[in-house]
Amino acid sequence: MNRPASHISSIRNLLANSPDCASRFLWSADNSVSLQDALLGTSLDGRILELAGRSVLLAAHDQLASALAIMELDGVARRLIICPPDVSPDHIPALVDQAEVDAVVSDRDWPTIGQQRSPLHVRVSSAVAPAKQVDVDPVATEWVLLTSGTSGVPKMAVHSVATLTAPINGSKGSQQGTDVVWGTFYDIRRYGGLQIFLRALLGTGSLVLSHAGEKPADHLLRLSAHTVTHLTGTPSHWRRALMSPAAGAIAPRYIRLSGEIVDQAILNTLRAVYPHAAIGHAFASTEAGVAFEVNDGLEGFPASFVGGQGEVEIKIDDDSLRIRSARTATHFVGHDNSALADSEGFVDTGDIVEQRDGRYYFQGRRTGIINVGGLKVHPEEIERLLNRHPAVQMSCVRSRSNPITGSLVVADVVLRHPTDQHVSEIKNDILEICRATLPRHKVPAVLNFVPALNISPAGKMARHNA
Amino acid sequence: MSMSIKSIIISEIQRIAADEGKSLPSLTDELVLLESGLDSLAIAILVARLEEMLNLDPFTDSDDIYYPVTLGDFIAVYEQAGKSHQLDSQSSR
Numbered sequence A: 001m002n003r004p005a006s007h008i009s010s011i012r013n014l015l016a017n018s019p020d021c022a023s024r025f026l027w028s029a030d031n032s033v034s035l036q037d038a039l040l041g042t043s044l045d046g047r048i049l050e051l052a053g054r055s056v057l058l059a060a061h062d063q064l065a066s067a068l069a070i071m072e073l074d075g076v077a078r079r080l081i082i083c084p085p086d087v088s089p090d091h092i093p094a095l096v097d098q099a100e101v102d103a104v105v106s107d108r109d110w111p112t113i114g115q116q117r118s119p120l121h122v123r124v125s126s127a128v129a130p131a132k133q134v135d136v137d138p139v140a141t142e143w144v145l146l147t148s149g150t151s152g153v154p155k156m157a158v159h160s161v162a163t164l165t166a167p168i169n170g171s172k173g174s175q176q177g178t179d180v181v182w183g184t185f186y187d188i189r190r191y192g193g194l195q196i197f198l199r200a201l202l203g204t205g206s207l208v209l210s211h212a213g214e215k216p217a218d219h220l221l222r223l224s225a226h227t228v229t230h231l232t233g234t235p236s237h238w239r240r241a242l243m244s245p246a247a248g249a250i251a252p253r254y255i256r257l258s259g260e261i262v263d264q265a266i267l268n269t270l271r272a273v274y275p276h277a278a279i280g281h282a283f284a285s286t287e288a289g290v291a292f293e294v295n296d297g298l299e300g301f302p303a304s305f306v307g308g309q310g311e312v313e314i315k316i317d318d319d320s321l322r323i324r325s326a327r328t329a330t331h332f333v334g335h336d337n338s339a340l341a342d343s344e345g346f347v348d349t350g351d352i353v354e355q356r357d358g359r360y361y362f363q364g365r366r367t368g369i370i371n372v373g374g375l376k377v378h379p380e381e382i383e384r385l386l387n388r389h390p391a392v393q394m395s396c397v398r399s400r401s402n403p404i405t406g407s408l409v410v411a412d413v414v415l416r417h418p419t420d421q422h423v424s425e426i427k428n429d430i431l432e433i434c435r436a437t438l439p440r441h442k443v444p445a446v447l448n449f450v451p452a453l454n455i456s457p458a459g460k461m462a463r464h465n466a
Numbered sequence B: 001m002s003m004s005i006k007s008i009i010i011s012e013i014q015r016i017a018a019d020e021g022k023s024l025p026s027l028t029d030e031l032v033l034l035e036s037g038l039d040s041l042a043i044a045i046l047v048a049r050l051e052e053m054l055n056l057d058p059f060t061d062s063d064d065i066y067y068p069v070t071l072g073d074f075i076a077v078y079e080q081a082g083k084s085h086q087l088d089s090q091s092s093r
Helices: A011-016 A037-042 A065-071 A091-096 A161-165 A191-203 A216-225 A234-241 A245-249 A262-271 A377-387 A423-437 B002-019 B040-054 B072-089
Strands: A023-028 A032-034 A055-058 A077-082 A103-106 A119-122 A143-146 A156-159 A181-185 A206-208 A228-235 A255-256 A279-283 A289-294 A312-317 A320-325 A346-357 A360-364 A369-374 A375-377 A393-401 A406-415 A445-448
Touching: A011 A037, A011 A065, A011 A191, A011 A289, A023 A037, A023 A065, A032 A037, A037 A065, A055 A065, A055 A423, A065 A077, A065 A191, A065 B002, A091 B072, A103 A406, A119 A369, A161 A406, A191 A228, A206 A234, A216 A234, A216 A245, A234 A255, A234 A262, A234 B040, A262 A279, A279 A346, A289 A312, A289 A375, A312 A346, A312 A369, A312 B040, A320 A423, A369 A406, A375 A377, A377 A393, A377 A406, A377 A423, A393 B040, A406 B040, A423 A445, A445 B040, B002 B072
Parallel strands: A023 A206, A055 A077, A055 A103, A077 A143, A103 A119, A181 A206, A181 A228, A228 A255, A255 A279, A406 A445
Antiparallel strands: A023 A032, A143 A156, A279 A289, A312 A320, A320 A346, A346 A360, A369 A375, A393 A406
């Protein structure tokens, strides 16, 4: 798959040609690294040559360490699997197996996974040490991102520097000056955050990284201290920021939303609070890449986006949005392209849209996946748990729209003995089991007892998502 | 009316915190919501429960809203919505 070296530019090659690297930085909550230091040094203890040509699992706790490892490994590793911080340890062996991982880069001790051949372990840190420059003919590294939409082992979507950077030129936010400071509420190991990391590196700016568990006010004050100019996140990230007393501490010139359905209220509020900012929202997913940006201040997108012949082609088929472009992932690891795209190369996003008065509006997900503040929830996983309760006959978990997190999880439950006098105790019992078993965003926010649930003619439970 | 909205909100906040085993600081009007121990998921759940109890959803009913910073702001949004709700139902009689 690797093209001849002469055609390949690694992130480091591209960065080496860009100006002012000494005065551009990656800032984390407790550290900072100039791009020049990152370019000339090593965060991998000088062991980069050992990783050449390998399939590398990047599973570090620290986000800055991950950023530095990505910069160092692109063009060197054959394949780079970028694990977000919340990937379940239970899924790691399957990822290692499917992606033929033969090296692990981490900032922790790495447990031996019961295998014959243990992968090479290289430690990464957020401190950069000076290093001798090594000359490696760059290879076209596969960048593998994990999708958050599956309930079992995450799927591994294969990208490249080419697919990931294709959306950057011509993007409204990429009009840059030398004083550009990017910030994002995302983690850069998710597609939405990785886009911003690459925009910062390949543009002219610096980047303020998010920090897991940091209070919104502390994050905003940190963004303010670095005079952030371009700031991105999901609508839920932005609503949380606007509820912080530190919301007024920042004055971004460009605000971008993605990753969830954007409603008119959040756009209007951002315009009122940040009157000098250009505000846009983008449709993007790990599989489909960045499909389009909407910069007219309105929710949804113009119907004229559909059916054109531009760089990104958009069609609506069976009510869902489908994308064909050079920005989509090329395939999933271990599968051919047909698992990702149809025979014409269109990726079905699974997002249902409806047209009204010359504009399309997002209605939710075809599969019933519920998006709670950017975290995806499979109704079936919660239904399985509810149905195990001895008092429960059947259950239906659905989405309910919410002005703070976009959606919440709601459960409708049919009891075996609906006349049971202890319904409120049963309800408390069910919810307690949910709280003990599930992450918080999956626990039903509202649990209703209903007399019956609708079954479709095909024998499936009819799902109606609000 | 306004007294009851405030007390319903306070008791619902206490119930959500108790469900999640969190202790709360004293619930004064000046308390910054996000520093009360409630994160945005907890506030989302609060908004959903209040819609059921009060039949008010002020953050969805308008496209022009300000997100509340303090508990006092939050309560005021519901009290305001409660008043206009009452007026609406009076005028429609």
